[in-house]
Every structure is written in structure tokens, then in C-alpha cells.
Amino acid sequence: MATSQHQDESLAAVPVIEEPIDDRLTPLPSPPQSPEIARTRSPAIHPKAENHGPQTVQGWSKREFHKWQPPFYMTVFFLVGFSMSIAHCIFYPKLRGKLVGDSYQQEEKLRFGTAFAFLAQICLSASVWIAHTQWMWRTVKQRGKTALTVEAWNCVIGADTSVFAVLNPEMLRELRLASAMALFAWSLLLPPFFTPATLFIYNDINIVKVSGMMPYPAIANVGEAHRFSYSPPTQRGRTQNRDDNSRVFTGPRTALNLVTAATSSLGEILQADLPYNNSAYSISFYAPIVKCSDADETHAGHIQQFVDDGIATTYDDRKEVDSAYYSFVPTYNSGGNLTAVWHPRQQTPSRPINELWMSFMRSKINDSGERVKLRHYQICKPHKASYNLHISQYHGVQTISGNYTIGNTVPFPSDAPDKTSDMVQHAYTAFMWTICDQLVGKFAWFTSTASANTTSQAAAQFGVIESPIQRTSLLGSRDFDAFYDMDEERGLYINQRPDSIFDLSDQRLRDKALARNRTLDVLIEELSFNTTVSLMHNRLFT
Template sequence: MPLKAHEEDKRDLLKGVQHNVKTTTAEVPAIPTSPDLGQRRRGSVGPGAQFGIYWRSPVTMISIFVIGLGSALALHVWYSCLNGKNVGDSNQQQTALRIGTTLAFITQISLVGSVQFAHVQTLWRALKRSVISIYGVDAGFAASSTPLSFTNLEMLSKLRLASSLALIAWCIPIASLITPATLNVDSILLYSGQMMSVPALQISQAGAYKDFAYYVPQGNMLQKYLGPRTILTRLAVATSTTGEILRLTAPATNATYVQTFFGPYVQCLDANQSTIDAIDAANVRRKAAVDPSVKESSIEYFAFVPALSNVNDTSLNGPIQVANLSNVNGALYASNQLWLTFPRYSVNQINFNVSQVANPTYLTCGLHNASYHVNFTWTNGVQSLNILGLDVLDATPYPTDPSFSASDEDNMAYSAFMWAISSQLVGTMGFYQDISPNDTNNQIIANRTYSEIATNIDQTSLLGTSDLNSYFIKNHFLSNNNASQPFSSQRLRDMALARNRTLDILIPELSSNITLSLISYPLLSHPELTNVTTTTTTNIYTYQPKKVFIAYGIAIFFALVANVLGIWAYISNGVSHDNSFSSIVCTTRDIHLSKLNAHERLGALPLERKVGRTRMVFDVGNMAEGLRGGGRWGFGIA
């Protein structure tokens, strides 16, 4: 509004008010007053006017700030006491959280209340030094209760400090949203060690051979070794089929312990030249024994147990025979070795083709005594066995006419173990063709070509070894000539189970897995006191003090700044103010304001725009006469 027009409106309002006073004085009901009040001039400040800072107001502001500071420290101490402790049941957890929430709430309302005290003092100070519209005054008083007040640009420009403190009061509660998240509940494992009875392998213990090997006594204090007991064979087959160690009895749901013991182990090495010649010779004899109506096209796998201990063969240069493990009498003079031959593709070869030639490979696998150092672990009932160390010791001799000595008895138990493994690996895999009986020229009938697996290795996880790729590539091409897919989908799964490793790695691994699987059967193991570390899952409180320090540190800092500004406002004002009804009444009795709002009896919203735009000033003077200096404090029209 232009200044000239505003002055004219003010003079009109003054005239109207004076006229209204003259014409309506008789209608104002008499109000009982004290004798002093009746003798006091309306436009003057009486001798009883209160100047000076009322002590309770600044003390209250500082006190509730200290309460907020103390509550924040108490919250930190409380959460620190809970840190690392067990959560307990639901009631205990709820109690802990309620205390923390209560302290956070007290901190919030105390800091906000302290800032609001400072906001009120700085607001009154700014109003005494500003000419501002009623809209701006309304926004200033409502800034601490409604965020819409911050849309008033006049308040933001003329009441900057008060507006800033009101904004701080609004932002402080954000800290209380952060602090509850600083106390979390985490699950941890508690470790405790104790001596517990756990199963230990007894294959190397005195007298244990009776549970592993079949035997019959003979004359002259000798025994006759007959092979493995059925339980040993069954456990070996189960381990070989799954490719995993059988499930042991866990001492606890979460437990770990370490054992060191002796047990059998099969080690595979490349065959020397003399052994290669012996394998080839045995293969020739085997091929010669094939049915004459069948022609062997190629042999892709040949494994057998050599009869190295046949004492009845007096010829030093006699051929090494193939031991028949399916016949007890035929295996009496076998050995604790397994000889194998097969074509192996290059390790780095990626693309396979039926026309490619693999390199002949020869292995000798022998039985040894070994020292196992094993870590047994169960996590939530899931078993995990890890061989920490394995020392391969002497080779185990085959029991030929064993005596009742401890060494011969141990040899029988170990040899039974080797027999159980070898019986799953011996045999052949090859390709054959039928020959017509009427064909004197032995011409091959192509449509009768077929493959044959004559070994139990197809029942084990070792079937996926890369050493058998040659057989499966040729077998796949018998019915499928697609060179881009040399393996069937089933073959790919078998290869994944064996992780595409070679037999010189898989056979020793299988032997150690079977050794550890024997512990799962109570008759093949005995209880042994062992230091077992058990773990128990428990819920504990975890406190993150850094977030509390940052959140409440910022809130307390701004609240402290607000208190300093509030104290400065107290000193500058010279009196204490608040925004109570009595304070508003005492400062708005100017006759111009009464005329301005004469028709707004209820003070209902919305405020008339013309009234809201009227500019006001908080000053000392005789407001009824528009004079300044020497009057009472209050709002008047500027």
C-alpha cells in the first residue's frame, strides 16, 4: 500500500475511532476497577508497570535445555549398558526399547521446548524493531506450531532470526527418528569347549579286523582271508554312488572338533614301463577270451586287480593274472593294487570330435596306511568335513595265509577296504561288433555295432571323470552324428558331479571319503573323548553410538545456539515475554486496532485481506493519540 494512502487510511481510522468513542461511551458497561486504576491515565505507564527480566522465564528455558541434554546422555548410557547383552524374552526386549524410546522422547520435547522459548524472545525483539503487516505478525507467532507460516515471505525477511529458531524447533525431532535405529538385535555365535564322546575310526585298532573282514581259522595258527564284510561293501557303495561322505552323528547342532587317526588310503601314480607291459599283456589275454562271434572294436577302459601274491606260480617270468574279486577262491592271492588303462584326451582340450585320438594312459593305484588330520564341523546340523593334513605312509601288503599277529590282522582289515573299492572299479568299457556266423570272410555288419559297460564304475560318481570322455563321445556318435554336441545331457550332468577331474585324483578322493564314511557306522567306530567346540546362536543388542552422537550432537548444538540467542534477546528486550493470551491482550489494546477489527468479534478465519495487510509496529507511546514516547508498550498501526 502507498505510504500516502496508508496515512490517509490511518487518519480515517483515527477519526472513526474518536467518533466511535464519543458516541458509544455511554453504552460500555461499567467494569469494577481498583481506585488506582480509575485514576490512571489510559495512555501512560503507571508507577506499578513491570520492567526487568522475570527470572523464571530464562531459568525455565535453560532448565529444559539441560533436561534434554541429560536425557540424551542417559539414552547413550542406557544403550551402552545394553550393548553386547542378551536380548532375553519378548517382555525384556520391549522394556529395553520402551526406556530408550521414552528417553528419546524426553530429549526431543525438551530441546524443542527450549528452542521455542528462545524463538518467542527473539520474535518479540524483532517485532519491537520492525514495521510489519498483521499477516507477518500472525505468521511469526504461528511459526512454531504450523509449517505453513514459512510461506510468508514478509516473516522470513523481517523476522529472520525468529524464523530460523522456529525452523530449528521443527527440525530437532528428526534426531529422534535416527536414535531408535542405533540399537539393533543381532544373532551371534557363542563358543564353548568341552570334552564330549565322539565316534572314532577303529580300523587300525587291535582286534577291529573282525568287523571289517571275513576270515576262517586254518591249521598251524593261520587264518584264511575271504574278503570284506557286507557292511563295509555297503558303506563303500553308498559313498561311491553319492560322491559324498556319509552323515555322521553330530555331537551338537553347531559343533567342531579335530581328530588325528590312522586309516586306509589309495594312492594312484603313473605306471612304469614294466607295469605297462604287464597291463597290455593282461589286456591281450582278456581280448582273446572274448566270444568269437563278437569282434572288439576298441577298449576304452580296462581296470583289474593283479594277482601279485600267487605263491603257486613258481615261474619268475610267468604272466600276471587278473584276480577275480567275485570269487573268493580266485582272489585268495590277489593284491592291494588296482591297474588301469584308458585313452585320455589332453587336459587343455576344449573341442572334442570322434575322429580325434586320445593318448593311452596307465595308472597303478596302491593301498597305503595314512595319518588323517581331520576337522569335523556341523553348522545348523549341516556336516562339513575338511582334511587338514594327510600323510601317506607305508604300502599295505596283501594278507597271504595271515597269522594271528596284530600286523596281519590289520592287513586283513585294510585289504577288505581295498577290495570294496576295487570291486566297483574293475571291468571294461568298450565297443563291439557282431560277426555273422555264415560270413567266412568275417565281414563286419555295421548295423550291429554296440557299446558295453562291464564295470560297476557306472554306479559311482567317478563315471563323470574326463578319462572316460573318449568312450562317451564314441557312444554318443553311434546314434547322433551332431559333431557340435559330443556329449548327451546326462553325460554333462555326470561330468559336473565329478567336476571333470581325472581318475588319478578321483580314486584317492573316493578312498578318503569312504574312510571317513566308516565313522558313521557305530560297529566300525568307537566313542572317544574329544575336546569339542560347540556354538550356540543367541540374540544380543548392538549399539552404534556414532549415529547417536551425530544426530543428537547436531540437535543439541543448534538448541544451545538458540539458548544463547534467547538470553541475548532477554537482555535486549529488558523484559520477559511469551505468547500467552494475557500477553496478547496487554499489547493489543490500542484503540486503532480495536477500530480496525471492530467487526471481527469472533476472530474467525480467514482474516480479511485489508486487515491482514495493515502494517503494525510495537512501540512505546500514547497509541490512542498516535503519539510516541512516554506511553505504554504495545502494538499500534504504523
């Protein structure tokens, strides 16, 4: 026991010197020894501790914390975010009502708006999170670590990584300001999902009202009438448009024929050559219109006489037996007699009546329920008219609406060397000439006059369309149904019956759909209106 006491006193006499903590490993203490082993072993010898002064770990550098950095960064982020918000709010109202050229410009504006919203969001959020962090450490310094539980401190520190951490009840109760800043920072993520954070651009027209010269048909303009009619001077040695006051009308210009033929074939108004792709304007002008009406008994008798003369005309191997449509321009020949010109005319001095005479058969259901055909006689005349139109064109789509007031008729020019020609009358007559060239001709039924032997190549009976109408949209008129019924009525084939006339072919159905099954007088007036407006297709006519 004395030995043990001496050993304890020896250990107690060893002085203890505190040394700075370094990164070297400290050996673990020896396990406790039993009393028997302690009596047989010699006492442990401890080295003398020396004080070498303060030591530093090699590779470590002293870190300095600048107190001005958090307020500076917080202010910078706030100013940048506030600036982006202002730019975002100014950028979108500036685009309101602006015309978008193409999809690339639309996407470009979307990118700018999205960038402003994104930068405003992250900069303002960063400013709030910096303030939240500083307030958190200030709270730790003032209240200590024991102010909150470990779970609450974990939510405070992780508030910027999870929105659910902000919902901790203890944090909301004890750190109200920090919780409010965290909730506000998270709420900054919501505004970009609502307008005006997103930009909606739709196709629209930027309408600007300006006063300017817009095109209209110049057919009633004396200075432009020469573009419509070909009227050479009656005397030699004249200067054009100076002393050639007396002229002779010989026919329309080829350009006018082209516009009329295209309009009649298409069945609608041609695209106007407007100065702007997107424009709308209203105009009033004077131009011709062709109006058809029933002929009186005297003229009906003259028309029927020409129909009979046409049927009586003999051909080499065929004979006309019935006429479903006959249209012509009454013209005086050199002997002063009235003749029927039922073919398109060529440019030449002539003395026609500025009218179109027609005879056709129209089907009708009588009081007994039977389908009968009645012959009608009509006369078409050119009239002066006052047009009031509203023309609009948006992205290539043209819309024309309006009305017109019909005036006096326009007779054929009667020029003399000592008279000044009315060039507007020449232009109106040229217009009527081109309309008549689309309508003259005949729809008739013929039979063969050749021998009825089996070797003959001639058809026994057949229908003939000798009229430019076959190339126009007027072919579907209901006034031509009588001609197409002749196949069944005259038994062109053995299996055809009169009651099968209502079984229309596919092509006939298409023709009638284009003409909307209307009568000739309505279609001819519409054709003249469409042709007048279609003059704006050629800029030379405006």
C-alpha cells in the same frame, strides 16, 4: 422548551444502582427520538432498582489452580524421559554380538528399542513444553500484554503446534529463553532417526572356543577296527575282543560299502555327523589313501596278458574285439596261480594282492597333429597317510580343507593261528576292498557271432560297460573317451564319421563336467580321500 427541560431534570433525578453482571440478555436502548415526538409522549417510567447482593451463575463451580502441579509434572516427565534414555543406551550395547535365533526375536528387540526411544522423546518433550508454558505466562505477568505485538504473542502461544512459529524474529529477539526451550523441544524429535535409536541386526556367528572331543575317522584305532572289517577268529571257542587275537580277513563291513558307494556316486564328501550345527575345528589322524602310478614293464606285461585273455574269452553270440578299459584285483587261486578278479567280490577268505591293476587307452595328439590312442598300465595301492584337516559347518554348510602325507603301502593281511592279527591292517584292507569294488570291470567293444540274416535279433556290434564305474562320478574321466569314440571309429551308424568324435552327447558332457575331465589316477586318489573323510558321515566310524 420548558417541557424538555423538566423531562431532563426528571431523568437526572432517578438514582442509578450498580448490579452484578449476570447471563441474562440486556435489552437494547431505544433509538433516539426526534424533538416533536418527545413533546407528545409521556416520560418513561423506570422501575426501582434494588440491591440483592452478589449473585453467581447456576452450574458454575469455583476453580482452584494448584501452583505445585506444573513443577511436579515437569519433574515426573523429565525423570521418566531420562530413565527411558538411559534404558535405551544400555539396551542396545547389551545386544551387541548376541546371536539372533529367528526373525521373531529380531522384531521383538526392535520393538523394545523403538519403545524406549519413543517414550524418551515424548516425556522429555512434555517436560520442556511445560516449562515453556510457565515461562510464557510469567513473561505476560511481568511485562504485560504490550511487550510484544499480537503476531509475536500468537507465535509464542502456538510454538508447540508449529515449528515455524519459533522462527518469528520478534519472538527470538524479545523472548530468548522461551525460544530456546521451544527449539530444544522440537530438536528432541531428531535423535530417534539416528543410531542407536534404531537397531540393526545382521546374521552372524557367535564364536566360542571350547575344548572338547570332536569326531574323526577311527579307522586307525585298534579298538574300532572291527567296525570296518569282518574278520572272524581262526579258532573255535574264543570270546570276542578278549582272546580272539588271531583272525581271518574275509571282507569289509556292509556299512563301509554303503559309505564308499554313496561317495563315489555323489562325487563329493558326504555330510559329516558333527555334534554342533555351527562349529569349526582342526584335527589330525591316520587313515588310508589310495595312490595310482604307472606300472613297470614286468607288471605291464602281466596286465596285458590278462587283457588278451579277456579278449580271447568266447561267449555264446558275441565276441570281444577291443578293450578300452580293463581293471581287476590280482588274486591267487587254490593252485597258487594268479588270476584276474574283475567283478565286485563277496565276503569270503581269499588271497588277493592288495592292489588294483588297470589297463586303458588314452587319446593324445601326436607331433603330426593326429589323434592317436596310447595304452596305459597303472597299479593302485593303499598307503598309510597322516591327515591334517580343518572342518567347519555353519548353518548346515560344510567346508573341509587340509592336506595329507603319504606313508608306506599296506599289504594284504597274512594271518596264522599262532600270530596276533593286525586289526588296523584289516581295516585298511577293507577300505581298499570297497574302493576296488567301485573300479573293477571292463569297457569293451563286441561284435555279434550270430548269423547275419535279417531275422537275427542280436546287434551287429555294440559297446559294453561291465563295471560299477557306470554308477560313479568317475565315468566322466578323459581316460574313457577312447571307449566312447568307438561308435564313430567302427561306424556304428552309416552317417557316423571319425571326425564326429568331438560331437559329444549331452549326457557325456554332464559326466565330463562332474569329473572335470581329469585322469583316472587323479580321480581314484580323490575318491579315496573323499571316502576317508566321509567316514564321519556314520558316527560308528568315528
